[in-house]
Amino acid sequence: MPQHPYRLAVIIGSTRKGRFAPVIANWFTRQTERHPHIELDTVDLDALRPYELRYGSEEYETFAKRIDEADAFVVVTPEYNHSFPAPLKHAIDLLHPQWQAKPVGFVSYGGISGGLRAVEQLRLVFAELHATTVRETVSFPVAGELFDDAGDLHDPAPATQAADTLLDQLTWWALALREARATRPYGRA
Template structure:
């Protein structure tokens, strides 16, 4: 473990009105903040509005800088029609070098599949960008039934254990790849 915290960007993919994403994102962010070696940056695509970003604009540069400064990512994504949200694809496609040689983890939610079909497609997208996806995920099947009105899980143990496993894997990759990029810049 490095003595320096690493920057973890949590990307909230859903921009739909009435979305469940903030419940999942708040739960995961609160949990990630209990890991002292993580410096958290929550990037909500509903606020970023990727379709409105124009190259060279202040908003575009701000988004690019946040992605560039991240050592690792966790994408919080729902599954829409067996895939992930279009605004997420657009946000990913706006950049290239900023994603390279960095690890990506996933927290997914949705119907019976828990968003895992969206995650499988995202693995292909990030592989094309030379990013490394970690094996473990946190998945919430029928997510609306799992949380109470305050955004707390009825049974937190399974999700907490999955989140810890995801964060341990992500931490290893984040620190290792950060050190590697500092020693030898990635040339992908």
Template sequence: MPERPFTLAVIVGSTREGRFAPVVANWFAAHAGRRDDVVVDVIDLDEVRPYELRAGSEEMETYAKRVGAADAFVVITPEYNHSFPAPLKHAIDLLHQQWQAKPVGFVSYGGVSGGLRAVEQLRLVFAELHATTVRETVSFPMAGNLFDEGGQLRDPQDADRAAVVLLDQLAWWAQALREAREARPYGS
């Protein structure tokens, strides 16, 4: 019997004007959307506006419900000054229980490091929230040179393979942790 699809929230972590994040997020969401075992929900922080969210507001409730409904996450993050964007940290910090006992993967982009320094810091943040980060990542060094004007990768072979491995790991963890949460609610 095939397992029911898991909900993957793709968090677009940059809100900076002129950001490259939508190009990377669109590529990844399209890649994930081709799988039968995934339902993709793209949560763009530029639309969520985390600094404007207030406790008890309809916008905050909507954001919390979308994160809470996800079985897994992929964070699309740039690397700004060897770290990740402040609005992303704020968006993560607004919630707690909604992240717990769920897997998190990363797709990063940036200069020479491809955003991997931001990813390493995000791993620490999610560990504190009792989330499980997966080992594999997709990383785009000098990302602006890798995509064409239409948002397509010029040479997709390596990135496509990395995305498959990342999604396979997330699928395993998402199914396993969802079953565990359903059998016994997680408590911190």
């Protein structure tokens, strides 16, 4: 696989007090370190505060630029009430052309389903935005029991393999779609 660099934005989708999202996101971003062709940008919605973003503000423009400059995305999402968090939906909905013709992968966590119901709903949202979601995901059922106090997995092999597969797919799509956008710009409707 070509090792051309590309920019990956990892979006941390939970803003709840006491959230487990930083543990999952930190684990995943450590996985990307084994892929030197990835330039990482971590977008933490808790710090971004999407409900406070106003069109035209400096904070909004900075967020829009970060998303626009990304070649690919990984959304780290919990499953809340069989869906994904409202602040994540709001952040996604703030933009439109910045998502188009770019691949999106998912790292999910939750109860017994591991957040997969949230992922399936997010696939529909991103399809409407003309983004391409990759098939493979990394999922953590009953996530709190899988990690130790230092944020390391008790049994890292299966999740590490899933992360590598996800990143390989994302890399293929990121490079292919970046080339396509450069040679045949996608409609910015």
